[in-house]
Each structure stands twice: as structure tokens, then as C-alpha cells.
Amino acid sequence: MLLADKTVIITGASRGIGRAAARECARQGARVVIGHSGSSQGTEAAYSLIEEIKAFGGRAIEVGGDAADPDTGDKLVAAAVQAFGSVDVFVNNAGICPFHSFLDMPREVYLKTVNTNLNGAYFAVQAAANQMKNQGRGGAIIAVSSISALVGGGMQTHYTPTKAGLHSLMQSCAIALGPYGIRCNSVLPGTIATDINKEDLADAEKLAYMTSRTPLGRLGEPDDVAGPIVFLASDMARYVTGASLLVDGGLFVNLQ
């Protein structure tokens, strides 16, 4: 098992990519902290994941808290230490993407997106890194960035800068935290069918277009991203830091 004896915190693990990653980390032997928003729907989904994980003999707890709140990272770390005694891996995954045009972007939509996806993440990564430093045996931090860190989206002008920011944060943290043996990497998913884009991809034309642009001929599923996250979390990636891994079925390189 790739993550035996490791404690993994994953934000936004109640649904979508985070949920698949949490399940796979638990299958690989990790004790998992399932982060979610704290809404009744998020809490219910997190408890159902705990049951799934328990059913195959794994261990998990859930912690609700707004990813935009700078204190949520401290809360996740404290809960992990209380329940499992350590934090070995931190996966910053929680995020939102309320598609909206640029010229009339409401300030509150812009600010909520940046606070949720990037500003809260900064302090959560900082909280996890301090815990790892104090433990003295290194660790792994993974940001779920996006292909959108590298390319634009006309309805995502508030979102793509947050994904570029996470990508950049991992590069700088790789330098800042390398001396403590803490590796920092990002995964860059392409288009993965989840709740975040359910409405956008309900448009059959858009769905067909995104699929046709993907050399592997299909959209991604949350499980497609779980393996790369486990790899970067594991000692198999012990000399990998400051890297970013596209998980996009070839979408990014498909110019012509």
C-alpha cells in the first residue's frame, strides 16, 4: 500500500475529485481527514464517504469549514492531529467555478472565488506545512490546480487566476519547504465531469465540443485524478517537488 501509516487531509473531499482522491488514499492505507464546506449536504456526503471507507477497513473523519476562512486550515490540522497524531499529506482541492462573463462580473462573485480557491488555500497550506515542519519528517503538499492555470476561459476570468495562483504557490513553496523535506506539487486536471461543471456541460453542444477536443476521446472522471494525487503523495514521488502534472486526456497539447 502506497500510503500506509500516513495521515492525509483533503479539502473538498465530500464530492467530485476530492472524494475520489480520499477514497483512493484510504485504499492505499492512509488515515483520511475529509474536508467539506460544513453545509448539511456536505456533511451528509462526508459521512457517507466515512461509511464507504470503514466498509473496506479504512479510517476517516470529517471536518466542516469554509475554505475561504483563513482559520479553516488550522481547524483541519488540529482535527487530524487529535484523531490520528500527525499530518503527512495535505491536498488542497476545495474550489468553486461559478461561470460568469467578464464585463459584468459582480464583485462578490470575484471575491468569493478568489477567497475560496486561493486566499484560504494559502493559509491552509501554511498551517499544514508548519505541522509537518514541527513533526520533523517531511511531508507532501498537493494543490489541485487546473489546466486553467495555463490557458484562459472567457467565462472563467475570476477562476483561472486562482488556478495559476495555486500552481505558482506550489512552485514557491517547493523552494521554501524543500529544506524541511516537504514536497509541493500540483495536479492540473482538464475537464472532469463533476458537480462543478454539471450545468455548463448540460449544454449538449458544449459537451460534444469539449469531448472532441480531448485526444483520449472522453471527459475525465474523478477517479482519473485520484491516482496522480496518490502518486504525488507517496514516497514513489520522493524526488518530485515543484512539479505540475497535467491530468487532462491530452486536452492541453491538442492544438491541431
Ligand SMILES: NC(=O)C1=CN([C@@H]2O[C@H](COP(=O)(O)OP(=O)(O)OC[C@H]3O[C@@H](n4cnc5c(N)ncnc54)[C@H](OP(=O)(O)O)[C@@H]3O)[C@@H](O)[C@H]2O)C=CC1
Ligand atoms: N471538474 C473539473 O473539470 C476540474 C476541477 N478542478 C478543480 O478541482 C477541485 C475540485 O473540483 P470538483 O471535484 O470538480 O468540484 P465539486 O463541485 O464536485 O466538489 C467541490 C468540493 O469542494 C467543496 N467546497 C466548495 N466550496 C467550499 C467552501 N467554501 N469551503 C469548503 N469546501 C468547499 C465541496 O464541499 P461541499 O460538498 O461541502 O459543498 C466539494 O467537496 C476544484 O478546486 C476545481 O477547481 C480543476 C480542473 C478541472
Ligand SMILES: C[C@H](O)[C@@H]1OC(=O)[C@H](O)[C@@H]1O
Ligand atoms: C469547471 C470547469 O469545467 C473546469 O474547471 C477547470 O479548471 C477546467 O479548466 C474546466 O474548465
